[in-house]
Amino acid sequence: MIPKYKLRDGNEIPAIGLGSWQLKGDHCINAVKLALEIGYRHIDTAEIYENEKEIGIAINNFPRDEIFITSKVSGNHLKFNNVIKSCELSLRNLNTNYLDLYLIHWPNPFVSLRETFKAMKKLHDDGKIISFGVSNFDLNLLKKALEIEEIPICVNQVEFHPFFYQKDLLEFCKKHNIILVAYSPLARGKINENKIIKEIARKYEKTPAQISLRWIIQKGAIPIPKASTKEHLKENINVFNWSISKEDEMKIDNIKKFNLISFAFKILNFLVK
Numbered sequence: 643m644i645p646k647y648k649l650r651d652g653n654e655i656p657a658i659g660l661g662s663w664q665l666k667g668d669h670c671i672n673a674v675k676l677a678l679e680i681g682y683r684h685i686d687t688a689e690i691y692e693n694e695k696e697i698g699i700a701i702n703n704f705p706r707d708e709i710f711i712t713s714k715v716s717g718n719h720l721k722f723n724n725v726i727k728s729c730e731l732s733l734r735n736l737n738t739n740y741l742d743l744y745l746i747h748w749p750n751p752f753v754s755l756r757e758t759f760k761a762m763k764k765l766h767d768d769g770k771i772i773s774f775g776v777s778n779f780d781l782n783l784l785k786k787a788l789e790i791e792e793i794p795i796c797v798n799q800v801e802f803h804p805f806f807y808q809k810d811l812l813e814f815c816k817k818h819n820i821i822l823v824a825y826s827p828l829a830r831g832k833i834n835e836n837k838i839i840k841e842i843a844r845k846y847e848k849t850p851a852q853i854s855l856r857w858i859i860q861k862g863a864i865p866i867p868k869a870s871t872k873e874h875l876k877e878n879i880n881v882f883n884w885s886i887s888k889e890d891e892m893k894i895d896n897i898k899k900f901n902l903i904s905f906a907f908k909i910l911n912f913l914v915k
């Protein structure tokens with residue numbers, strides 16, 4: 643059984659999810675079905691990933707209330723009517739009546755947060771989304787957003803892995819009871835190449851991917867690794883009944899930083915009203 647965290651609005655979210663960016667077609671259907679068989683109960687998608695129909699097919703025979711589905715509205719669809727349309731299309735594609743979590747995928751300096759928040763409230767009031775959150779919001783933008791939220795911002799989904807430990811943002815999120823969901827938790831596979839991570843992995847008889855995911859979990863964040871092979875899917879979920887010592891956790895904290903996402907998000911954050 644995968645543990646769950648309580649969100650700010652009282653709902654619950656499983657402590658690990660399956661990322662689905664770049665999973666397409668039958669490959670996507672098979673990976674999601676396999677993940678559900680293995681025990682995953684939290685799937686992360688977005689309108690821009692163009693795989694919601696396939697995920698809808700993969701979850702079709704599963705009790706809906708046992709699966710947590712996150713989707714995201716693209717940053718270029720943040721006007722009131724566009725948010726509503728995007729959500730309705732995601733619901734049709736996923737063949738479901740509601741999303742467990744709906745995120746603003748990235749901020750847009752040309753649409754006010756207030757306008758998007760009103761649309762999210764409407765979707766929430768209509769029962770189309772259960773919880774609401776944001777993605778790619780930095781500390782300053784998150785502060786701004788909290789001042790004007792209409793319904794609780796429960797999650798901030800951001801890049802977070804041993805090469806990009808966003809400590810200040812994490813601490814801010816914790817203080818405000820916002821869950822940090824960690825995307826690219828394996829640094830898109832680069833985790834396998836790091837000497838310190840590899841050494842720690844050998845010590846615990848785990849893989850570098852498991853060390854990265856366990857480190858994220860120990861930070862109190864939720865990793866959403868993307869995987870498509872049975873071996874990777876199994877490995878990635880097997881991160882709950884063991885732990886890394888405080889000393890080794892600190893070695894990982896101090897790994898030299900770099901991030902994968904471009905400078906563009908920083909500029910977008912700065913410009914949003």
Ligand SMILES: NC(=O)c1ccc[n+]([C@@H]2O[C@H](COP(=O)([O-])OP(=O)(O)OC[C@H]3O[C@@H](n4cnc5c(N)ncnc54)[C@H](OP(=O)(O)O)[C@@H]3O)[C@@H](O)[C@H]2O)c1
Binds near residue numbers: 664829877
């Ligand atoms: N909100 C946003 O703006 C945003 C941005 C980026 C990503 N995301 C979300 O976060 C999810 C994860 O991030 P990501 O897809 O960028 O990268 P990631 O999860 O860090 O890495 C995925 C890569 O790692 C490989 N992998 C998976 N498990 C492994 C294991 N145990 N050992 C070795 N390699 C392994 C995968 O290969 P195989 O496929 O061959 O298994 C794939 O090539 C995305 O799928 C998406 O849902 C959100």
